[in-house]
Amino acid sequence: MSSAGKIRPGYTRSLDLKNGCVEMAHGSGGRAMAQLIDQLFLAAFDNEFLRKMNDQACFQSFNGRMVMSTDSHVVTPLFFPGGNIGSLSVHGTINDIAMSGAKPCYLAASFILEEGFPLADLKRIVDSMAQAAQAAQVPIVTGDTKVVEKGSGDGVFITTTGIGTVPDGINISGENARPGDKILVSGTLGDHGIAILSLRENLSFHTSIQSDTAALHDLVACMIAVAPNIHVLRDPTRGGIATTLNEIALQSSVGMMLYENKLPIREPVSAACEFLGLDPLYIANEGKLVAICAPADAGKLLRAMQVHPLGENAALIGEVIEDTHCFVQMQTRFGGKRVVDWLSGEQLPRIC
Amino acid sequence: MKYIDEFRDGDLAQKIAANIASEADPRRNYHLMEFCGGHTHAISRYGIVDLLPDNVHMIHGPGCPVCVLPVGRVENAIQLARIPGLILCSYGDMLRIPTANGMSLLRAKAQSADVRMVYSSADAVKIAQENPQHQVVFFAIGFETTTPPTAVAIKQAQALGLNNFTVFCNHVLTPSAISHILQSPEVRQLGLVPLDGFIGPAHVSTVIGSQPYEYFAEEFQKPVVIAGFEPLDVMQAILMLIRQINEGRAEVENEFTRAVLPTGNIKAQLLVAEVFELRRTFEWRGLGLVPYSALKIKSDYADFDAEQRFQIPVVSIADNKACECGAILRGVKQPQDCKIFGTACTPENPIGSCMVSSEGACAAYYSYGRFREKPHATMKEN
Amino acid sequence: MVNYVIISTPENSYKTPMCLAIPACVEQLTAENHAIVNLGGIRKEISLALVEDIAPGDYVIVHVGFALQKLDQLEAKHTLAMFAEMSALYKGN
Numbered sequence: 001m002s003s004a005g006k007i008r009p010g011y012t013r014s015l016d017l018k019n020g021c022v023e024m025a026h027g028s029g030g031r032a033m034a035q036l037i038d039q040l041f042l043a044a045f046d047n048e049f050l051r052k053m054n055d056q057a058c059f060q061s062f063n064g065r066m067v068m069s070t071d072s073h074v075v076t077p078l079f080f081p082g083g084n085i086g087s088l089s090v091h092g093t094i095n096d097i098a099m100s101g102a103k104p105c106y107l108a109a110s111f112i113l114e115e116g117f118p119l120a121d122l123k124r125i126v127d128s129m130a131q132a133a134q135a136a137q138v139p140i141v142t143g144d145t146k147v148v149e150k151g152s153g154d155g156v157f158i159t160t161t162g163i164g165t166v167p168d169g170i171n172i173s174g175e176n177a178r179p180g181d182k183i184l185v186s187g188t189l190g191d192h193g194i195a196i197l198s199l200r201e202n203l204s205f206h207t208s209i210q211s212d213t214a215a216l217h218d219l220v221a222c223m224i225a226v227a228p229n230i231h232v233l234r235d236p237t238r239g240g241i242a243t244t245l246n247e248i249a250l251q252s253s254v255g256m257m258l259y260e261n262k263l264p265i266r267e268p269v270s271a272a273c274e275f276l277g278l279d280p281l282y283i284a285n286e287g288k289l290v291a292i293c294a295p296a297d298a299g300k301l302l303r304a305m306q307v308h309p310l311g312e313n314a315a316l317i318g319e320v321i322e323d324t325h326c327f328v329q330m331q332t333r334f335g336g337k338r339v340v341d342w343l344s345g346e347q348l349p350r351i352c
Numbered sequence: 353m354k355y356i357d358e359f360r361d362g363d364l365a366q367k368i369a370a371n372i373a374s375e376a377d378p379r380r381n382y383h384l385m386e387f388c389g390g391h392t393h394a395i396s397r398y399g400i401v402d403l404l405p406d407n408v409h410m411i412h413g414p415g416c417p418v419c420v421l422p423v424g425r426v427e428n429a430i431q432l433a434r435i436p437g438l439i440l441c442s443y444g445d446m447l448r449i450p451t452a453n454g455m456s457l458l459r460a461k462a463q464s465a466d467v468r469m470v471y472s473s474a475d476a477v478k479i480a481q482e483n484p485q486h487q488v489v490f491f492a493i494g495f496e497t498t499t500p501p502t503a504v505a506i507k508q509a510q511a512l513g514l515n516n517f518t519v520f521c522n523h524v525l526t527p528s529a530i531s532h533i534l535q536s537p538e539v540r541q542l543g544l545v546p547l548d549g550f551i552g553p554a555h556v557s558t559v560i561g562s563q564p565y566e567y568f569a570e571e572f573q574k575p576v577v578i579a580g581f582e583p584l585d586v587m588q589a590i591l592m593l594i595r596q597i598n599e600g601r602a603e604v605e606n607e608f609t610r611a612v613l614p615t616g617n618i619k620a621q622l623l624v625a626e627v628f629e630l631r632r633t634f635e636w637r638g639l640g641l642v643p644y645s646a647l648k649i650k651s652d653y654a655d656f657d658a659e660q661r662f663q664i665p666v667v668s669i670a671d672n673k674a675c676e677c678g679a680i681l682r683g684v685k686q687p688q689d690c691k692i693f694g695t696a697c698t699p700e701n702p703i704g705s706c707m708v709s710s711e712g713a714c715a716a717y718y719s720y721g722r723f724r725e726k727p728h729a730t731m732k733e734n
Numbered sequence: 735m736v737n738y739v740i741i742s743t744p745e746n747s748y749k750t751p752m753c754l755a756i757p758a759c760v761e762q763l764t765a766e767n768h769a770i771v772n773l774g775g776i777r778k779e780i781s782l783a784l785v786e787d788i789a790p791g792d793y794v795i796v797h798v799g800f801a802l803q804k805l806d807q808l809e810a811k812h813t814l815a816m817f818a819e820m821s822a823l824y825k826g827n
Contacts, residue, residue, distance in 0.1 A: 205776050205777060205778040206776070206777040206778070207775065207776050207777070208775065261362070267353070267774040267775055268774055268775035268776050270353065270774055271353055271773040271774025271775060271776040272776050274353065274356065274756050274773060274774070275756060275773060275776060275778065275796075276471075276754075277754045332362075332397070332398050332399050333360065333362045333398075334360070334362050334365045334398045334399060334400070334403065334583060335362060335365065335366060335399075335402070335403065336398055336399020336400060336401070336402035336403055337399045337402055338396065338397060338398075338399045338719075339719060341718075341719045353773055353774040354757070354759065354793070355757040355793060355805060355807075355810055356756065356757065358814055359814070364817045364818060367817070367818070368817060390754070390755075443798070471798060471799055472781075472798045472799025472800070473798065473799075474781060474799055474800075475799070497755065497797055497802065498797070498798060500784050500800070500802070501781075501784070501797070501798050501799065501800045504781065504783045504784065504800065554755070555755045555795065555797060555802060558755075558795060558802050558803040559802065559803075580813075581755065584817055585813075588813075588816070588817055607813070608813075609806065609809040609812065609813060610805050610806045610807070610809040610810040610813055611757075611795050611802075611803050611805055611806070612803075617784060617785070617802065617803055619784060619785065619786060620784045620802070623783075623784070
């Protein structure tokens with residue numbers, strides 16, 4: 001952040017947040033950049049750390065273990081039902097921290113802006129981030145801004161980094177799944193991905209489905225209070241729950257068996273998948289988590305999730321089994337079995 | 353979802369499975385070919401094989417238009433896409449098919465070719481309307497289900513007076529493919545690939561009706577049961593085939609009565625007949641040259657024929673020597689018989705067409721079935 | 735973890751559009767021979783160029799943005815009944 005000190009430089013004109021655009025000058029370190037940071041970013045994120053206007057944030061260290069996580073966000077479209085790249089970025093990093101059982105403490109946010117990007121849109125995004133951070137009580141304490149030439153970016157790319165503290169005695173990690181463990185999910189699958197897809201021009205369909213983007217650290221705290229010995233937590237984002245479970249199976253050297261009739265999926269999400277030939281197991285979620293726990297803990301953990309607003313539709317969807325192949329299998333509603341394989345093949349590109 | 357969920361009911365599935373088990377004669381084997389890629393997918397996705405007795409074998413036929421499209425035509429599409437200013441529109445799965453040197457439409461797009469995925473042929477016409485300075489080519493593939501939508505697109509382009517829209521036509525015909533399988537040397541020589549019956553395609557049949565299959569039933573003495581798209585439809589069709597085989601009948605039966613009439617969709621058929629005509633011969637991947645099996649655009653609509661507007665050379669790209677797609681498409685071999693299955697050839701790195709498309713026999717088996725402990729009996733064991 | 739740009743559609747779960755067709759309920763007819771169909775709450779506009787005599791309340795089979803055929807709802811009932819019926823008939827062969 002630019003060190004402008006206590007005396008505000010004389011801005012000749014106020015930032016035109018309605019009709020203005022990002023210009024190369026906004027990234028050059030001069031007056032224009034200082035103005036952008038001051039009137040857009042600092043105004044939105046305002047907290048004691050940022051008010052110091054230093055290039056770094058200073059805070060007391062913590063005892064015990066800490067976690068750190070980082071994410072880059074390049075989602076298109078930038079705005080979608082239920083959120084935007086801003087709220088997504090804040091929630092995403094908070095969730096990555098929370099999946100270790102840690103309490104998120106601080107966030108950093110850096111922006112790469114494309115020349116010509118409308119300031120009005122940037123303000124919406126930044127305000128969204130501020131709201132998300134505020135609601136989660138995790139401040140954005142430092143950051144950076146760069147501007148690239150028109151054509152070199154996609155409007156805006158955001159990278160968020162977060163740190164958190166892990167309470168003593170908590171050991172949540174992908175290699176902890178054991179045969180016999182139960183697999184739980186905190187709610188309906190595929191909402192985010194379908195919300196995004198509905199905006200693709202050549203696939204356009206009308207739906208009331210909203211992205212489920214949300215910060216899960218509070219839910220996690222409630223879960224740990226009830227079952228401190230949770231083995232694994234992970235949020236099934238890219239590649240959906242199928243990818244997440246395959247990752248965990250490999251890390252833990254186990255297999256898994258899911259029950260198709262137990263998977264919580266909203267009807268419009270199922271319908272959209274039918275229309276497009278997709279499998280909801282592979283579709284991204286941004287406000288859900290998978291929990292793997294010992295069988296004795298499953299009942300109370302499920303109840304704790306279900307009473308939390310972000311875990312209303314939580315369900316027990318399967319169990320961990322012995323399997324040298326580390327396959328994730330599913331018993332179909334037919335009684336037949338199939339493998340829920342890794343995501344394979346290339347991703348479809350952004351369609352213009 | 354109405355008319356979908358009821359046809360996926362697990363309890364009914366168990367009942368039909370029980371009937372199949374009690375009616376299948378334990379003293380013989382039944383080899384049933386499901387022709388349509390959608391059926392292959394349903395069988396894999398619902399684990400229908402787990403509900404069938406061991407002596408009922410499902411063989412995947414060449415009903416996957418992505419799988420049977422020769423690589424040379426994809427190469428042609430890539431060449432078109434590389435013409436400066438040209439916009440190539442394609443259905444999704446075509447984008448991933450690998451050609452020589454690992455190139456694909458997707459990779460060409462990454463190298464700045466203007467390739468756009470469309471859900472409907474109508475979208476391609478829209479793109480042509482919105483980009484009058486650019487040539488727009490629609491990469492049309494598919495069996496009889498998908499041909500009428502292409503015909504509509506061409507008529508629409510004509511009505512709009514578009515002079516920048518053409519179709520690169522690769523539509524193929526179901527009955528020809530079935531004939532070709534039934535007449536292949538391996539099949540005539542019974543005992544090598546016994547095929548006892550066919551599950552007729554669901555949506556092709558809504559267009560062409562059930563009548564065209566009567567020829568096969570009579571000529572080759574094989575029963576055909578047209579089945580709907582849902583897993584219960586497929587299971588019921590298997591039961592009906594087993595019954596016909598047990599009773600020595602070779603008839604065309606229709607399980608998909610809710611959408612298939614004997615005459616099919618006349619309006620769609622007339623539209624197709626207006627715009628397209630038969631090619632004398634066409635190369636099918638794995639089957640070689642098949643006579644009167646594919647369509648080209650009639651001269652009345654030459655203005656919308658990419659093969660008239662652009663130089664499209666015949667490119668013949670041989671399949672990898674180790675690739676067994678040809679045999680698998682004809683039902684002669686199973687995926688696990690192919691030496692490179694699961695090793696060099698995987699969904700991430702598909703060598704042949706059966707692995708590229710999710711409906712291909714190899715892709716379906718790789719995803720859903722390769723973990724099975726009890727190996728499915730192969731042809732050789734009979 | 736990176737937030738990807740577009741939904742990944744794995745080879746093993748994506749049905750090619752060529753064989754993908756679903757029954758959907760016609761909600762309303764729109765201009766130029768199109769209709770809005772509803773499937774489980776999802777609404778999409780499709781073309782009726784390949785069918786005739788479609789009215790709101792009808793079910794159609796939708797394929798790559800076109801209605802291919804009207805679904806005969808009576809026949810659908812018969813088919814479902816057939817699944818259940820025959821199992822009673824042939825129990826314990």
